[in-house]
Amino acid sequence: MTLSLEQAVHFGPYRIYPEQRLVMEADQPLRLGRRAMDILLILLKHAGNVVSKQQLMAEVWPNSVVEEINLRVHMAALRKALGDGQAGQRYIVTVAQRGYSFVAPYSLEHVEQHPANPAKASHGHNLPLRRTRLIGRQALVDSLVMHLPRQRFITLVGPGGIGKTTVALRVAEQLIGRYRDGIRLLDLAPVNDPRLITGHLATLLDLSLHDGEPMSSLASFLRERQMLLVIDNCEHLIDAVALLSENLLRGAPQVHILATSRESLRAEGEFVQRLESLDCPPPIAVLDRAQALSFSALQLFVERAMASHDSFELSDAELPLVIDICRRLDGIPLALELAAAQVASLGLEGLFTQLQDSFRLLTHSSQATLARHQTLHATLDWSFALLNTCEQTCLRRLGVFRGGFTLSSAAAVIVGEHIEPCEVFGSITQLVAKSLLSVDVGDEEVFYRLLDTTRSYALEKLEQAHELPGTRERHAERCLALMQQAQTDWELIPTTLWIERYARGLEDIRAALDWGLNARGPEALAIRLTAASTPLWQELSLLKEHGGYVRKALALLDAAAEPCLPLKMALKLALGSACYHAQGGSAETVGAFVTARSLARQCNDVVGELRAVSGHLAVNLSCGNYQMAWVQSQQFDRLGLDGDPVLSLSTHRLRVLALHFVGDQQQARVNAEDVIQRMAQSGHLNRFTHGFGVQYDQSVAALTILARILWLQGHPEQAWRTARQALDIALQINHGTSICYTLALSGCLIAHYNGNTRTARDLLHLLLEQAQKHSVLLFYSWAQHYAQIIDSAEATPSPRAAVGLIKEIMVTLDTARVDDDLLQRADSGAAGWSTAEILRARAEALLAADCPAKNSTAETVLIKAINVAKSQGALAWELRSATSLARLWQRQGRYRQAHTLLAPIYQCFTEGHATPDLKAVRRLLDELQSHVPV
Missing domain, CATH: 3.40.50.300 (P-loop containing nucleotide triphosphate hydrolases)
Known part of the structure; x- marks a missing residue:
């Protein structure tokens, strides 16, 4: 068949639109996985002919080497989704030793108008x-x-x-x-x-x-x-x-x-x-085949029997047996599926006999629901009894999985007493064939899953066999092995692929930690899993939840006779990161990083020491301890990391942070641009800062600080483009704490500084949403403070008192926020980057008093602010302080002096003339010019 873009293929209740890769069942879309859709289109293209397994695998997985089980699983999923076997209709048949063939009658229809694809819309x-x-x-x-x-x-x-x-x-x-x-x-x-x-x-x-x-x-x-x-x-x-x-x-x-x-x-x-059972024919009815198949219980049984046994055909002579089987199973869908799955091995007569024997002692309660529960449990007992010893062991041990699992994960948990690795594959295949194990077919990998009812039954059998503790331990060991592999892959594969591969195991990790950290399992294993799973919690920005597990693990480790120092260091680093985002620079946060550094030194672990120092540095910056952070950034040189280009690049970026906040914008700019250039050259742009105490995306963090530097140096438009680039990357990789970081430190602020009121509000709302979503309470608190200036509708009556860096940021948004503590920091030099703005705020407060005696003091303070800004290379702060001083001189009639002061600074700006600060200066210069004789 040649599949034209203008044609649809019609068979059974389905229409296929090849161009859109869309399957419609009546007026509803049939949602198929990408691989299943590929298989269907290939079979339709060769309708009536046999397509070999090798050809299908080559076309469906052109760039991968896959096992035949992948094809079989995807084919089974496609058949089930299509209802292959409904009303006795065959769509796809297996041709022994050869391949598969699409055999259903079909027609080609001209398409005047393609239907809207609901999946895309x-x-x-x-x-x-x-x-x-x-x-x-x-x-x-x-x-x-x-x-x-x-x-x-x-x-x-x-x-x-x-x-x-x-x-x-x-x-x-x-x-x-x-x-x-x-x-x-x-x-x-x-x-x-x-x-x-x-x-x-x-x-x-x-x-x-x-x-x-x-x-x-x-x-x-x-x-x-x-x-x-x-x-x-x-x-x-x-x-x-x-x-x-x-x-x-x-x-x-x-x-x-x-x-x-x-x-x-x-x-x-x-x-x-x-929900009632599926319809079964009444006991006294004498029905022909067509009448019987109008009952839904028989439809389901026949369809599933055909799916499990290619050559199954229901004859008129066998019809009474099938009707009796469906009645005996009370029309319960799962029970019917379990029974139908045995047709291939037992035949209908053998199945009927087996059910008669197994259900002979089943007493039906007068309560219909209880009766059906007994029927299902009896069906599960019967299905379980038909399994061989190896299959029974596999099923009950798989009950420990909370979510989907791969074949290799299943083998790791099953293999043990009485089970060899080579036996697992065949047993898993049989459990799928017998409907005791479900298959989730992803585009790239196959995952298996137990239905809730079957999982509960499997766990019941596991406890009865006294195998639960051992199986749980192997499950936790498998989780640990996966997380150790995840740690290795974290450095090697893209973030989105990494998350797709490992995030689906989160429920099983939770289960293993809940079991192991609560005195029910091997504590040492659970403690190691807590540490090894740190990257996953950080990538998913679930730091608060992970912090709870880390505290339990540390308490157990401290109680051990000889605690493992490297493990304790890793947990302390994880605790520091979790506490920083939840609490800011609290005593617990600082203590975690300080202890981690001490442990790293005891272990002679240079990278561990780097992580601890970098985490403590981030805390110091957020607390406003800029000089201390600068001293810490200089310690990186003594750690001897020049031989590792990734770590060297990252320490260079942290030095940019320290330079910026300590107030050296010229050197910060040179170093920031060098970092970004080296990132691009080394291929580490958009890569995560994996080796540091506080986790942000490397490029997001670097661009965020460069945006701040550019704005302070008088490049508001470049600053905004850089801040926007940082945010776009953070959103693209969808990393919550990185989104919060760049919004809090650059995005919201630069938009507001530049007068983009609507954008600033939108970004503030995004910051509030992301910070709450990921429990980044540090930046949530910052956003609450910003709201009081940027969007009063989002303001809360009393956000947590501003301290450290956020307190200084708020002065740059509102000079009324100045207080004695800030003034003392400015006078001592501790305020670093914000010194000029604090001094300007002090002068504005003096001028607001409208007391001529204070004007002289204000003038002195403003001159000092201008000089500080000039020495730091902060042209934006220099302009603001010069504007305040020019206005004072304007009121005093010193027009020429004011113009002479302000005009050269204004002329240093080559962009951003529509921003509020520069528009205000332009107006003031025009006013001053009108009073200056030509």
């Missing part, structure tokens, strides 16, 4: 790709889609395996694009502690909660949002989910909730929708 969501075709639930889905907008809060209730999650996901999928602020799926299956629910939801919403009132913070964040929340697997956390739902519904009138649970939440405003 939709608003944000985190819904998974569809794994299976929906059977027997479409009327319910349509009803829920219609009623949810009006009822706002619906809970799908039913026993395990009945299909609640499938229905909820299909409803949400059909609502993609209907909610302005998107759809978020919160799966509570991995969550055991009700106190963690708000935190998990906040993570999904890109929000970080303050400790005080998390419910209130969530409701406040969602107040103006139009959003659908799908809360899955609520049954073990009913009271907490009910409370959360009630609070959100009251506080956020445009938020809708679709929940799933084995029982109702009993919450205010909840509408309960019970």
Whole structure:
């Protein structure tokens, strides 16, 4: 078949638009993974012919060497998503020893107008790709889609395996694009502690909660949002989910909730929708094949049987057996899938006999829900009994995984007593074939997952076999191995790829740390995992949460007879970084870095010492201890790091920071431009500052400080372009603390200095949002102070008292913020970069008193400010102080003197003449000129 761009391929209920890579099922898009779509288009192109496995792998993975299992898994996912086998219809068949063939009847249709691609136009969501075709639930889905907008809060209730999650996901999928602020799926299956629910939801919403009132913070964040929340697997956390739902519904009138649970939440405003079993034929009915296949239970069973056994065909003679099997399994979808998966090995008659024997003693309760639960558990028992010993061991040991896992991770956790590595692959394949293990097919890698019901069953079996502690230990060891590899890869691969590869393991790391750090597991292993996972917490900007684990790990390490010094140093560095962003220059922050340096010296670890010194330097800068930071920056030379170009470059960048804040703008500029040039030449532009105590992206940090230097030197337009470049990089890599850093130190300030009021407000809102989201409370506090000047609507009545650097920044925004402490710092030289502005603020306060006796003092102070600014190379501060002095002289009638002072400084500016400072000077010069004789 030649696939024309102007044609669509029609088969079964589907239309394929090759140009758009779009599959429509009726009027709904079928969301397939990229590889599955590639396979479908290749098979359609060769419809009716066999495409070899080698050809498919070569075309689908042209630049990679992949195992045949990848193709088989992607093919199985494609078949399930299409519902291959529905109503007995075959789309794709396996040709033994040869490959695959698309065999369904099809037609080509001319396309007058291509449909809009909802996948490209939709608003944000985190819904998974569809794994299976929906059977027997479409009327319910349509009803829920219609009623949810009006009822706002619906809970799908039913026993395990009945299909609640499938229905909820299909409803949400059909609502993609209907909610302005998107759809978020919160799966509570991995969550055991009700106190963690708000935190998990906040993570999904890109929000970080303050400790005080998390419910209130969530409701406040969602107040103006139009959003659908799908809360899955609520049954073990009913009271907490009910409370959360009630609070959100009251506080956020445009938020809708679709929940799933084995029982109702009993919450205010909840509408309960019970899911019944799939339809089975009535016991006394005598049906032909077509009539029987109109019942959804039989449809599901036959479709899944065809998927597991290529040659399966339901004959009229076998029809009564299938009807009896579906009735015996109570029409429960998961039970039907488990049974259908055995058709290939047992045949229908063997399957029927097995079920008869296994279910003979099952007593059905008068309560339908309990009866179905018994049926499902009995089906799982029956499926488990059919596994060989190795497969049983594999299944129960896989129960420790919270999320998706790779084949290699599965092997690492399974291998142990009675299991050899070579046996794992075949067992995993069989568990997938028997529907006991689900497959999440990503574009590049295959991940396996246990359904919540199956995982609970597996853990139950694991405990009964007395294997839980050993398996948990191997699970924690695997997490540690992955994080150690992540540390190595951190230096070698792009950030986005690194996060994609390792962030999906966060739930398992949490589980391993919760187990190991709470006296339930091997403490030494958990402590090592806490340290090794530091890069992941930092890349995801989850410093506050990691800080909690670090404190527990340090407490356990301190209690050890002989604590490991390198491990303690690594944890102290992690604690310093977490505390810095949460608390600023607190005693705990400083203590962490000081202790880390002492430990590094004891271990003769030069790089560790560099990290500790750099972290302490950052703290000193934020606290306003510029001279101390300058002295620390000079210590880098004594560490002998010139042989490492990356570390040498990074220490050079930190020296730029110290030069800038200590007040030497000329040298800071020379060094800053040299750093950026060396970054570009060495290929380290846009790379993370991995080796330092406080983590920011290398290029973001360098450009941020260069922007500040440029503005002070009288280049406001260049400064803004540089600040914008820094922000663009931070947003591109989506690193929260780097975004906060550049907004707080340059973006918001330079926009405001330059008179870009609207931009300054927008950036302030972004800073507040990002700082709250990532718990960067240091910069959140700064943003609250900025709001009092930049956007009073965002101002809080009493932000935390300004100290250190932020206190001096605020004087540059509002001279009324000057106080005796700042004046003392300016007089002593401790104020560094801000000295001239503090002096100008003091003079403005004297002039505001409107007392002629104080004018002389003000004049003296302003002259000093001008001289300080000139000596520092801070033309912007020189202009401001000269403007204040010129206005004083103007009031005194000293027009020529004022003009002579101000005009040469103004002429030094080659850009930025539309900024507030320069516009004000231009007006003042014109006024002065009118009084100066020609």
